[in-house]
Amino acid sequence: MSKKNLIARDISWLSFNGRVLQEANDISVPLRERIRFLGIHSNNLDEFFRVRVATLKRMIELGTKKNMHLEENPQAILDQIQMIVLQQQNEFNRIWDNIIVELAKEQIYLVSEKELTGPEQLFVKKFFDEEVRASIIPLLIESLPQLPYLRDKSLYLGVVMRKKESAYDQKYALIEVPSKAVGRFVKLPNQGDEKRIILLEDVIRYNLPYIFSYFGYDYFDAHVFKVTKDAEIDIDNDIATSLVQKIEKGLKSRRKGKPVRFAYDKDMDAGLLEYLIRRLNLSRKDNIIPGGRIHNFRHFMDFPDVFNSKSQRLAPFPHPALVQSMRVTDVILQQDVLLHFPYHSFNGIIDLLREAAMDPQVVSIKITAYRLASNSKIINALINAVRNGKAVVVMLELRARFDEEANLEWKEVLEEEGVKVLLGVPNMKIHAKACVIKKKLANNRILQYGFVSTGNLNEKTSRVYADHCLLTSNRSVMADINRIFNYLTNPKLNLHQLRGCKTLMVCPVNMRKELSVLIDREIKNARAGKPARIILKLNALSDATLIFQLYEAAAAGVDIQMVVRGIFCPHIDTKKLKHHMHAISIVDEYLEHARVLIFHNNGKPRIYLSSADWMVRNLDHRVEAAVPVNDPVLQQELLDIIHIQLSDNVKARLLDEELANNYVPSSDQKKVRSQIETYQYLYHKTLKTGEISSD
Incomplete structure (x- = not known):
């Protein structure tokens, strides 16, 4: 088959962001959540332009499709992207207009600088003087030899100043809106039951006559814009430069990345707009996107809590095996435990590491870290372990995109405390989520236990990301995790360690091959007239080799059901395939992040939890791990949850x-709203222990 039998990856991703926009448009979704989904859509799109669009533009400059696995030329994809983004922007604006009406029904008003009452004007002037003035540096740009450095992700006001008696006497200025320092939303003094909010850029707009008072202008016009830049970090091949130095250098160069999108208020002064486009070296062929008065909607994920109704988000609860007085460690040494976030509390993971830090018999902890919470309890537990004499090894992925700076800071903190920090493998990200803890008993007997997870070790995102984590003391699993760490300690010498993994499927050495074997087995069973079925739960499915093998399986009669949150590249509507391939995407309150692989295997199911999506980058260019779930009770639990998701008819969309x-x-x-049904399914399991109330 040719790649024409695939949906373009980037176009499929935009379709996923369209599903996020659908949630913002759904009137059954609480108003605060609808606004949050608009923020998520905006933030997603920013990252898409910073990474994917920037990459396509680089390819056009280089005149190559190399390593991009594209089925079309990059310019054709960029043209499609421009069209879809403009369509989604129009839908975004329509939804926001409707939400403003809904906010008014709750007496919540987002007011502009022109709508302020007398007392509010005094408040805004005082707020500006006390909180804002020191954080802004207005720049008169016409007299500068080149446009000042514009920060990616920042919001700017483009200001036109003139005197009313002369249209020719005018100047242009730029002001960076200091959202990070001050906050984007300013609550105005209450007026009865009304809740009135003004955006920071409108506070600045109101104060423009004061900011530029010394120029004598009496007319001001200001509109917002933002620039999205190429976020790729170029890692040079200088062997004399450490990875840390390369990342630091790359971060500096990222700040100077080329613009890949210019988004602006469509009412901006035409002369200023033309001036900015010219000085940014953009052309009308670039992604120049007109929008409404408000930009940088990602901040709206943190819209002020001024709503009449309180959040209905259900609280996490303890796993039934972990609600007794017994230590988490003791439970895991007796049985495997499967945690499902955000339904189960993340405290089970934190408690496990805290116990290890204090246990006199624990001699070492090895753990991978990709994205950590800003005040990470995971890190605190590991530091306490070092202070208690344990040998702690942390594989810290410095190249986790957009977390590079945070991880550099964590590296410094950990090393100061005596943690051995591993920095990974050249040209390969470490994305596996694994931990092994070693206990040495009095008779010199060694016990090992730990976990393999589908998600990051981040207690903050664990409240909104749906993931699975297998806690286990299975010897063969622990042996393979040790092999992974042996490899990471010295990648040049220890590749054989990675290849020696017998229980875990590991990228880049054996996962692709093992997946192919598992699919082939289902094909053989189908051709032999035996039951054959594959269920996949993934974030993304774009790997052409595996997709074509799934096509072959469906044509042979294998029943394939898929739950794929984001990128989905298969064509499944052909006559040969549509009766045997079915795919949905679930977008709801929680972000579906788990990867679950289920192969019928003639009634002896092979079930895996994985950190890897089915993408070339994951399977061939990252260290990933998939762990088998062998306990029949836990297998059934996972099957029950997956079948709940496959039955979703509220938040599930058909993928075609x-x-x-x-x-x-x-x-x-x-x-059937699967996230609610899953919560109830797992909650009742804990309820049966009598440790939580049924109220």
């Missing part, structure tokens, strides 16, 4: 080549 994002039809069936 039309990219229409049509909701799964519910007909007269019972409404």
Whole structure:
């Protein structure tokens, strides 16, 4: 098959962001969440331009498709992107207009500088003087030899100043809106039951006559814009330079990345708009996107809590095996435990590491870290372990995109405390989520236990990311995790360690091959007239080799069901495939982040939890791990949860080549919203222990 039998990866991703926009448009979703989804859509799009669009532009400059696995030329994809983004922007603006109406019904008003009452004007002037003035540096740009450095992600006001008696006497100025230092939203003094909010850029707009008072201008016009830049970090091949130095150098160069998108208020002064486009070396062929008065909507993920109704988000609860007085460690040494976030509390992981830090019999902890919480309790537990004499090894991935600076800081903190920090492998990210803890008993007997997870060790995101984590003391699993760490300690000498993994499927050495074997087995069973079925739960499915093998399996009669949150590249609507391939995407309150692989295997199911999506970058260019779930009780639990998701007819969308994002039809069936049903399913398991109230 040719790559024409695939949906373009970037176009499929935009379709996913369209599903996020659908949530913002859904009137059954609480108003605060609808606003949050607009913020998520905006933030997603920023990252898409910083990474994917920037990469396509680089390819055009180089005149190559090399290593991009594209089925079309980059310019054709960019043209499609421009069209889809503009369509989504129009839909975004329509949804926001409707939300403003809904906010007014709750007496919540986002007011402009022109709508301030007398008392509010005094408040805004005082707020500006006390909180804002010191954080802004207005720049008169016409007299400068080149445009000042514009920060990626920042919001700017483009200001036109003139005198009313002369249209020719005017100047242009730029002001960076200091959202990070001051906050984007300013609550105005209450007026009865009304809650009135003004955006920081409007506070600055109101104060423009004061800011530029010394020029004598009496007319001011100001509109927002933002520039999105190439976020790729170029890692040079200088062997005399350490990875840390390369990352630090790359971060500095990222700040000077080329613009890949210019988004602006469509009412901006035409002369200023033309001036900015010219000085940024953009052309009309570039992603120049007109929008409404408000930009940088990502801040709206943190819209002030001024709503009449309080959040209905359900609280996490303890796993039934971990609610007794017994230590987490003791439980894991007796049985495997499967945690499901955000339904189960993340405290089980933190408690496990805290116990290890204090246990006199624990001699070492080895753990991988990709994205950590800003005040990480994981890190605190590991530091306490070092202080208690344990040998602690942390594989810290410095190249976790957009977390590079935070991870550099964590490296310094950990090394100061005596933690051995591993920095990974050249040209390969370490994305596996694994931990092994070693206990040495009095008779010199060694016990090992730990976990393999589908998600990051981040207690903050664990409240909103749906992931699975297997806590286990299985010897063969622990042996393979040790092999991974042996490899990471010295990648040049220890590749054989990675290849020696027998229980875990590990990228880049054996996961692709093992997946192929598992699919082939289902094909053989189908051709032999035996039951054959594959269920995949992934974030992304774009690897052409595996997709074509799934096509072969479906054509042979293997029943393939997929739950894929984001990128989905297969064409599954052909006559040969549509009766055997079915795919949905679930976008709801929690972000579906787990990867679960289920192969029927003639009634002896092979079930894996994995950190890897089915993408070339994951399978061939990262260290990833997939752990088998062998306990029949835990297998059934996972199957139950996956079947709940496959039954979703509230938040599930059909995935097809039309990219229409049509909701799964519910007909007269019972409404199944899988995240609510999963919560209830797991909650009742804990309820049976009698440790939580049924109220």
